[in-house]
Amino acid sequence: MTTDKEKKNLKNISKERLAYIYLPTHEMLNQWKENAEKSNTSLSKFVIEHVTNSLNQEKENPSMSTRVKLIEDNRRLKEENAELLKQIREQDSHIEMLEKEARSHVIEPFLEPNFKGQMHYSSNLINLFKKEIEVPKEELYKKLRINPLDADAARAIQIQIQVLEQYGLLKDIGGKWRWKA
DSSP states (O other), X not given: OOOHHHHHHHHHHHHHTOOOOOOSOHHHHHHHHHHHHHTTSOHHHHHHHXXXXXXXXXXXXXXXXXXXXXXXXXXXXXXXXXXXXXXXXXHHHHHHHHHHHHHHHHHHHHHOTTOOSOOOXXXXXXXXXXXXXXXXGGGHHHHHTOOTXXXXXXXXXXXXXXXXXXXXXXXXXXXXXXXXX
């Protein structure tokens, strides 16, 4: 027979191993209890079994992350994504500035009526016609990534097209230009 002192000692040992959990909803508690009953086990054994199983899976397969790790990874990836988007915007702005500068070097000779020297045609314009053979007039500026409201750029492209037509390389066929080379 156990004495009161031994019972008290056993009770203290049991309390040392006791863990309280607070579930977010009564529905979750009821669901866990139902699952434990279906497994023919107590709620404590059910929870121990599933937590142990989950921990073992994480140990065996380190790629299985805990929720906290997933949240941290998600936060880190969002920060990286924001930084990369910022870099892309900066690079796009820089590219746009460089393209505009390069276009101005191609455009200037076509805009000067008394230009002496060698004129360089827009390689984008020539490559576009070579690639597509026929280019609808309303899509030309979009395909060349030129703002049609940029009067100098639009005028320089029109002058280049006129010269290409004079040389017989382009033909106006109504709503399109056709490359003939």
